[in-house]
Amino acid sequence: MEPSRELNFDALVIGGGIAGLQAALDLADQNFKVAIVEKDATIGGKMIRLSKVFPTLDCASCITTPKMAASAHHENISIFTYCDLTSLKRDGQEIKADITQMPRYVDADKCIGCRQCEYGCPVYVPNHEEGNFNFRKAIYIPFSNAIPQIALMDVENCSLCGKCAKVCPTGAVDYFQQPEDFVIRAKTAVLATGFKLTPMDQKPQYGGGKIQNLISSLDMERLLAPHGPYQRVIRPSDGKEPDSIAYVQCAGSRDKTLGVPYCSRVCCMYAIKQAMLLSGALPLADITIYYMDIRAFGKGYEQFFQNAKAMGIEFVKAKIAKIEQADNQYVRLRYEDQEGNGGVVEREHDLVVMSLGMVPDWNPAGVCDVACDTDAFIKSTIPSLAPTVTSIEGVFAAGVAIGPKDIVDTIAEAGAAAMEASKYLNALENPKAA
Amino acid sequence: MMSDQKKSDKEGLKALRQQRKASIERARKAIKAQNQNVKAIREQMKSGGKTIPEIAAGAGLPTDQVLVYVASLKKYGMVIEGPKDGDYFKYELAPK
Ligand SMILES: Cc1cc2nc3c(=O)[nH]c(=O)nc-3n(C[C@H](O)[C@H](O)[C@H](O)COP(=O)(O)OP(=O)(O)OC[C@H]3O[C@@H](n4cnc5c(N)ncnc54)[C@H](O)[C@@H]3O)c2cc1C
Ligand code: SF4
Ligand code: SF4
Numbered sequence: 001m002e003p004s005r006e007l008n009f010d011a012l013v014i015g016g017g018i019a020g021l022q023a024a025l026d027l028a029d030q031n032f033k034v035a036i037v038e039k040d041a042t043i044g045g046k047m048i049r050l051s052k053v054f055p056t057l058d059c060a061s062c063i064t065t066p067k068m069a070a071s072a073h074h075e076n077i078s079i080f081t082y083c084d085l086t087s088l089k090r091d092g093q094e095i096k097a098d099i100t101q102m103p104r105y106v107d108a109d110k111c112i113g114c115r116q117c118e119y120g121c122p123v124y125v126p127n128h129e130e131g132n133f134n135f136r137k138a139i140y141i142p143f144s145n146a147i148p149q150i151a152l153m154d155v156e157n158c159s160l161c162g163k164c165a166k167v168c169p170t171g172a173v174d175y176f177q178q179p180e181d182f183v184i185r186a187k188t189a190v191l192a193t194g195f196k197l198t199p200m201d202q203k204p205q206y207g208g209g210k211i212q213n214l215i216s217s218l219d220m221e222r223l224l225a226p227h228g229p230y231q232r233v234i235r236p237s238d239g240k241e242p243d244s245i246a247y248v249q250c251a252g253s254r255d256k257t258l259g260v261p262y263c264s265r266v267c268c269m270y271a272i273k274q275a276m277l278l279s280g281a282l283p284l285a286d287i288t289i290y291y292m293d294i295r296a297f298g299k300g301y302e303q304f305f306q307n308a309k310a311m312g313i314e315f316v317k318a319k320i321a322k323i324e325q326a327d328n329q330y331v332r333l334r335y336e337d338q339e340g341n342g343g344v345v346e347r348e349h350d351l352v353v354m355s356l357g358m359v360p361d362w363n364p365a366g367v368c369d370v371a372c373d374t375d376a377f378i379k380s381t382i383p384s385l386a387p388t389v390t391s392i393e394g395v396f397a398a399g400v401a402i403g404p405k406d407i408v409d410t411i412a413e414a415g416a417a418a419m420e421a422s423k424y425l426n427a428l429e430n431p432k433a434a
Numbered sequence: 435m436m437s438d439q440k441k442s443d444k445e446g447l448k449a450l451r452q453q454r455k456a457s458i459e460r461a462r463k464a465i466k467a468q469n470q471n472v473k474a475i476r477e478q479m480k481s482g483g484k485t486i487p488e489i490a491a492g493a494g495l496p497t498d499q500v501l502v503y504v505a506s507l508k509k510y511g512m513v514i515e516g517p518k519d520g521d522y523f524k525y526e527l528a529p530k
Contacts, residue, residue: 119510122469123461123464124464124468124503124506126502132502133501133502133505134502134505134506134509135502135503135505135509138461155454155457156457157457157460157461157464158454158457158461159458159461159462159465160447160450160451160454160458175446175447175450176450212498229509230501230505231515232523234501234523236498236501237497237498238486238487238490238497238498238522239485239486239487239497239501239522239523240522241518241521241522243521
């Protein structure tokens, strides 16, 4: 298909998570025209899906939504969501991106985000956004603070009953929408493609993804979020309020058999954060963290860990060897006792959270020839002096796209990538001054 | 008389239905099964608030599946959370 249009910008940001938004805002504030290309139907990345953030325990939504809104309303920023980046290459003096915008089957200019289509649609579909703990509909808005607030239709689950079109007050539903190919040309680019978690079913000794009440750390973020699937923490198997909750640390990191030999850096801290939030929400529950080492490296993080211990959260030094379903929907953990009398110990919990490893969300192979490290994250070619510089001239990277890190470091790195990009743009305009 | 636009939309939808025959069939089956489950779950709550295990036992459905439905009915305003009963919360039909 021929591209329908070609657009020109100073800078192109790939990924609309906190790294991409921060880099875009910093460039746009310097009067550069910026395009953000995001594959999801909303910007915000993982941060908008978190409950609260360590070490300050600020509400994640309260601090991410203003950044999302600032980007959406900035006169120098254009946001393209629900896009598939098919090629990103240097083309002479420019960076050329080939993009396919997927059809939402809803006219973005007409949709007012009223959700009447969602209420009217008769099909319930498992809601991946909420850990499949509830349903969405076949036409839906991803979540209440998604930006843009534009519905999208999941045609795989649509019965084409026509109800959404009938109830839509603005005539926005368009069953015939097609994918649109277009090209963005920019002078510089920032790759901010972030991470995903290792799969729950990766390890047969951890039940292969079939154990009830064994959930991922991002699922727990949703259970703790005020707008989460149950609006409280209950056991997904039957709605019981849990008496005992456990964390399995390094459940996908520091494990060569899984191809993730590195430490994912944030899991110790988010497990401690979640444990603290749980002890606030469920004061009578026992909370245990099974860990190999606690890595509390950032400013104020060691104090955060000590506070958790003082709150009564139990820390057990152990590598969990096996996870099984026990009777009454409990989860049984088996481990070698390293601190007491030794030997194999078994304990059962109502709800167990896996602190899964972080792996890159984007594999550039076949799309962009930017170099990646042996860990598959984007390679910093000058890691000690300019960590955001990549193997392609004028293309920078920021956030977890380069390697696991927390939000504070992600934001600092996004600022650095924006500064490198700005320096690059100024040098193009004014080569003598460079 | 049907306008030309309406006529072409109608024909377009007919072609789309043909094209998406398999997924439409799946979605229709899903709607049928889901409506039955929702009916059975709502039926249980007609006599007052019930916990997930109570609804599941009465409706003959697994507890985890009932919770997904109840959480969704709550999200779409058809069910509300009631008081706690032991370790469980009771769920009630939302007032009309
Ligand atoms: C359970 C959990 C809890 C956490 N809690 C905390 C906390 O309390 N405090 C803290 O400091 N950190 C926390 N973190 C870490 C935090 O989530 C990350 O530091 C932060 O989200 C990284 O932002 P990012 O923008 O680099 O990546 P992401 O948030 O992953 O954003 C990347 C974006 O790029 C998009 N993208 C990917 N590929 C493409 C592509 N090819 N084309 C277009 N778009 C693409 C993605 O859809 C996504 O929107 C937590 C992490 C987890 C897993
Ligand atoms: S046409 Fe599809 S998306 Fe629209 S209401 Fe019917 S099933 Fe839902
Ligand atoms: S498509 Fe129509 S009904 Fe659905 S949210 Fe948009 S304006 Fe509302």
